[in-house]
Amino acid sequence: MSKDLDIPFRGIVEQSLAGIYVIQDEVFVYVNATFSGMLGYTPEEMTGMHLRQAVVPELQDETIRNFHRRVSGEVPSIRYTTVGKHKLGFPVTLDVHGSNLQYRGQPAVVGVGVNISEQVLQQEELRISRERLRELAEYINTAREEQRTRIARELHDVVGGMLTSMKLDVQRIARKTENPQLKNIVADLLALAQESIDTVRSISEDLRPGVLDHLGLPAALRAALRQFSERTEIASELTVEDFDEVVSQPRETAVYRICQEALTNIAKHANATHVHVRLYTIDRQLKLEIKDNGRGISNSTPTGKSIGLLSMAERARELGGSLTVERGERGGACLQMSIPLEERHD
Numbered sequence: 001m002s003k004d005l006d007i008p009f010r011g012i013v014e015q016s017l018a019g020i021y022v023i024q025d026e027v028f029v030y031v032n033a034t035f036s037g038m039l040g041y042t043p044e045e046m047t048g049m050h051l052r053q054a055v056v057p058e059l060q061d062e063t064i065r066n067f068h069r070r071v072s073g074e075v076p077s078i079r080y081t082t083v084g085k086h087k088l089g090f091p092v093t094l095d096v097h098g099s100n101l102q103y104r105g106q107p108a109v110v111g112v113g114v115n116i117s118e119q120v121l122q123q124e125e126l127r128i129s130r131e132r133l134r135e136l137a138e139y140i141n142t143a144r145e146e147q148r149t150r151i152a153r154e155l156h157d158v159v160g161g162m163l164t165s166m167k168l169d170v171q172r173i174a175r176k177t178e179n180p181q182l183k184n185i186v187a188d189l190l191a192l193a194q195e196s197i198d199t200v201r202s203i204s205e206d207l208r209p210g211v212l213d214h215l216g217l218p219a220a221l222r223a224a225l226r227q228f229s230e231r232t233e234i235a236s237e238l239t240v241e242d243f244d245e246v247v248s249q250p251r252e253t254a255v256y257r258i259c260q261e262a263l264t265n266i267a268k269h270a271n272a273t274h275v276h277v278r279l280y281t282i283d284r285q286l287k288l289e290i291k292d293n294g295r296g297i298s299n300s301t302p303t304g305k306s307i308g309l310l311s312m313a314e315r316a317r318e319l320g321g322s323l324t325v326e327r328g329e330r331g332g333a334c335l336q337m338s339i340p341l342e343e344r345h346d
Ligand SMILES: Nc1ncnc2c1ncn2[C@@H]1O[C@H](COP(=O)(O)OP(=O)(O)O)[C@@H](O)[C@H]1O
Pocket: 265, 266, 268, 269, 270, 292, 294, 295, 296, 297, 305, 306, 307, 308, 309, 310, 332, 333
C-alpha cells in the first residue's frame, strides 16, 4: 500500500539508517524499513497502524497530544524522547523529531526516529557504576580512617608503653652496675629504646595526627607542611585567614587527609619547587586551596580514573561539599575544596 504513495526522494528515504515515518489522522501512512524494524514490524505491517499502538500505554495520550500540536501548527516541530512499544511487547527508547507538513492536501506529521535504547542503557550502567565507585571510595575512606586510628592508638599506647617500661628497666640496670663493659651495652640499649620510642611515636602520629586532636587544623597543617618541605625540599607556605575555629572533627580530618594526599601527589607527580596552601572560611564554607608551580594537570573534575583524586573528592562530597583539581592560572595544579561548616539537615 505504501508503495503507491508519492514519497519524495523515495530511494534515500527507504535506505536511510534513520527511521522515517509519516502520520496522518493518528495513523502511520508511511514508514521506512528502519523505523518499522525498530519496533519489530515490516513496513507493510506498520502502515495503517494507529499511533497509539506504537507507544507504551503510559505515553499514548501524550503522544496523541503531541501529534495534534504539530498538525495544528501550534508547534511546527518537536524533538523529544519517547518510548515505543515493540511488537514483542518490550519498550524501545526513541529519539524522534517530527514536523508538520501538507501531505496530499491534508495536514500530516513527518518525522525521523532513532533508536537510543542502547545509549540509554549504557548511560544508566555508567551512572550505576559511578555511584558504586563513589560508595566504594566512601567505604575505603571510612575503613582506612578507623583502621589508622585503631593502629595508631595501639602502637602508641601498647607498644609505646612496653618500650617505655623497657627503657625504665634498662635505666635501673644502668644504676646498679659498675661493670664498664656492661655500662657500654646498657648505654647502647638505652639509645636503641629511645629511638624505638621516637619511631613508634612518629609512626602513630603519621597514622592519626595527635596534633590535629590537640592543637587543631591550622597547627596540624603547619606541621604537615614543615615535614613535607624537609622531606622533599619543595618550599611551602601556609596562609590561614578568616578562619572560623569551630570546625567539627570529621571536617578537620577530611581537610587534613585531603591536604596529605595533595602533598603526596605534588611530591610524586608535579615536579614543583613551591606549594601554597590556603585555609579560610567564607559564607559558612570551609575552604582549602592548594596551588603548586609544577607541570600542571589537565583540567579535570575527579572522575573514576584516579583513586587518589576520587577519594579526595569523595571526602568533600560526604560532608556536603565539593572538590576540583584544575590547571592554575599561572600553570601548575590548583586544588579547590569547599565544605559547608554546618551539617545540612534537609
Ligand atoms: N599536583 C599535581 N601535578 C601534576 N599532576 C598531578 C598532580 N596531582 C595529580 N596529578 C595527576 O593526576 C593523576 C591522578 O592522581 P591520583 O588520583 O592521586 O593517583 P596517583 O597519585 O595514584 O597516580 C596522577 O597520576 C597525576 O598524573
